[in-house]
Amino acid sequence: MSIRGLLNDNISIDRSLRFSLSSPLEWLLDEPWLELPDGSKIIGAMDIMYHFEKQMTSAVTSNWAQCMAYYSLLKERLVPALVRIIKVIKFELYKEFWLNPENYLNSTSKEYSRAVGFPLNLVYCGMKRKRILKSLTFELKKGEEEIKQSDEVLILGRAKEFLNILERKLNDKEYFFGDKPSSLDAIVYGHLAMLQNAKLVIIPLLNHLKSCPSLLAHCQRMETLVNANKFTKVDTNESREKAAIDKEFPNRIRNIILTAVFGISTLLLYTISTGIIQINVNQDDISDNETEEEQLED
């Protein structure tokens, strides 16, 4: 998401680069990564953006310096609050997908067994469900008492303070550094969008965000920009045909291999049982071995 913000800075992005932002869940729980054509990986939003920034300008610009400073502030003040929210969302998601029997039977177990593959899927889902059940019951037992109220208030207070700082920095401007979106806009939007879309829990932080008009307007502006620049997958005829075959006959290669193995083994059994192929065991060798053993025993 943050990279899309950079698109407006007229950087030519190699379309062959692979991004990890394939599913929203992956983006929510892990750090994004970027795979370069030479096979090396860059992990973390800031490192990816610095990679593109270096392509554009060889030296560090003052905008980038400010961006680094605000990112550090964001990590210090907003991220702890977001981590708390992610934990709650994760808890709710686990409860919904693994413990609700209807959801588990109809969607979760099917999806997971398809992803894991044939022999492992017989045991994997059950084991994972047991593990999650155990961890969730442990957390439920621990209760809310463990979470210190003072910590909660402190983290929330700091996050709110950070939102106020952003509001003051934006100060009726369209973007943080003038008329064009920059890396800082992308970073801020990337984090605030998550906060806006976390509808599973009632969050006081979200209410505070709603009371910051400039930030909300900025988020909407960025959203339209991101939607306009969305990467579209190149849908060639070949890939379409492949997808159609995959949909019609799932696990095609596995089935072919299994059929081949089954066919060969039945043929072999048939030929051996009817005597077309005969296995001769050399009796002399066996008798030689037996005499040697007897001699040794003597």
Next chain:
Amino acid sequence: MSPDGIPFLKIGNTFISQFINIVDFLTIKECILYDTASDEVKCDVIALCSLLLNEVTKCELYLTWLVDDVFYKVTRRRYAGHLFFVLKHLIPYQRRNQIRKELGDFASYDLKKVLSILELNLTCIAEILQENTFVIGNDPTEIDALVFGHVYALLTTDLPGINVVQYIPENLKRLCKRMDDMCFKGQHPV
């Protein structure tokens, strides 16, 4: 001396530790010099302070505690020089483990990467300073104090095997010299 770490300030019976708390206290007492500055400038100062307090401090902790050469030759002696015989050998290792835990993923980086991160962060501040007298505006702010504190320590501490001075931009060194002349009248030449 202070249970919550350095820096700390003692005025009469009032005792304040940590940099942000001291700045907050001075703001309440209206001792901050840049009161007339715009909101945006104040936000920038807070962000830059955060960069120094979080990122640069992490690098410094790594260099002083997790690089073996520096730890054995400098840090251990300075940290536990005043302790008794047995404690002298126990306490530094305990603190080292504690810092490794605090740094988390950062502790697993190699020295080259940490030095590049330190250089990048210092270059960011140098880019904002450029050739001005102070980092932001015409008056010294808390960010100048913080830059002076960190850069002065980096310049004057001799770390065996690591030449940190080459990673510090020239204009930051000049700022350090200026601040030293202004506040300490050149008592401790850089």
